Amino acid sequence: MLKTILVLIFVLCGVYLAPVNFKEMGDENLISDVDVIEDSIKEDLSESPTRVKRFNAKKHPYLRWPNKTVPYWINMTFYTSEHVQQIEKAMREIENVTCLKFVGRTYQHDYVTFTGNTKRCVSQVGRNGGQQYIRLMPTTVETNCFRLGSIMHELVHTLGFYHTHIGTNRDDHIKILWENIDPSRQNDFKVFLKSDEVDDFGLGYDFDSILQYHSKAFSANGKPTIVVKDPNIKPNRMGQRKSLSRGDVLRIRKFYDCDDEPNI
Numbered sequence: 012m013l014k015t016i017l018v019l020i021f022v023l024c025g026v027y028l029a030p031v032n033f034k035e036m037g038d039e040n041l042i043s044d045v046d047v048i049e050d051s052i053k054e055d056l057s058e059s060p061t062r063v064k065r066f067n068a069k070k071h072p073y074l075r076w077p078n079k080t081v082p083y084w085i086n087m088t089f090y091t092s093e094h095v096q097q098i099e100k101a102m103r104e105i106e107n108v109t110c111l112k113f114v115g116r117t118y119q120h121d122y123v124t125f126t127g128n129t130k131r132c133v134s135q136v137g138r139n140g141g142q143q144y145i146r147l148m149p150t151t152v153e154t155n156c157f158r159l160g161s162i163m164h165e166l167v168h169t170l171g172f173y174h175t176h177i178g179t180n181r182d183d184h185i186k187i188l189w190e191n192i193d194p195s196r197q198n199d200f201k202v203f204l205k206s207d208e209v210d211d212f213g214l215g216y217d218f219d220s221i222l223q224y225h226s227k228a229f230s231a232n233g234k235p236t237i238v239v240k241d242p243n244i245k246p247n248r249m250g251q252r253k254s255l256s257r258g259d260v261l262r263i264r265k266f267y268d269c270d271d272e273p274n275i
């Protein structure tokens with residue numbers, strides 16, 4: 012009898028505890044590894060098929076923000092003044108090296124809303140039309156989504172750029188180790204753009220890009236998911252979130268015709 016009761020208690024505790032432990036672990040992963048759960052593509056694919064088609068076309072001029080200006084609004088329900096300062100600091104970093112301007116939205120039809128009802132850092136790619144979102148989980152400034160580089164990463168998506176490692180030329184430079192990728196994140200490694208829909212502006216593969224995933228992004232087993240083919244290139248170059256790379260700056264400037272402007 013006592014044995015039966017003990018077994019019952021054990022089973023009941025197991026049933027009760029297992030989901031809780033699993034959930035807590037999952038949440039910890041989400042919070043501590045925000046950089047690798049960040050993803051713009053999934054958000055885009057959840058849109059209607061016509062939108063997907065349109066947004067695959069990175070070359071399409073509609074993706075570009077007119078007048079080199081991105082209107083934005085920050086939903087203060089989720090953020091403090093420190094969050095706002097950090098978002099605007101990231102904007103200034105991009106403005107300082109390009110011809111782009113981020114301005115508070117007044118009456119513009121197309122604009123970006125920053126919102127924090129999420130546990131992720133997510134952006135849509137390019138101008139979508141109407142209100143679109145950058146979702147940044149409200150965390151302590153300089154951590155997770157609120158690292159300066161993480162916000163800049165999302166902003167560069169919003170300017171019209173996809174992750175570096177899904178570029179059509181990626182197989183010349185990196186190898187994807189599918190067997191190490193978390194099965195639920197494999198879509199983040201698929202090249203769904205066609206070569207005539209994207210443009211690297213002749214700048215080649217950029218390992219240093221702020222849009223390049225790091226070598227163990229979305230790893231299911233702690234092993235690399237992306238390896239560099241050239242042995243002379245150190246894998247830890249990938250995944251930096253400190254600043255725009257030289258290539259990032261040049262691509263943004265080319266996409267927005269910055270160098271055609273006087274006084275830049």
Ligand SMILES: [Zn+2]
Pocket residue numbers: 049050051164165168174222
């Ligand atoms: Zn991203």
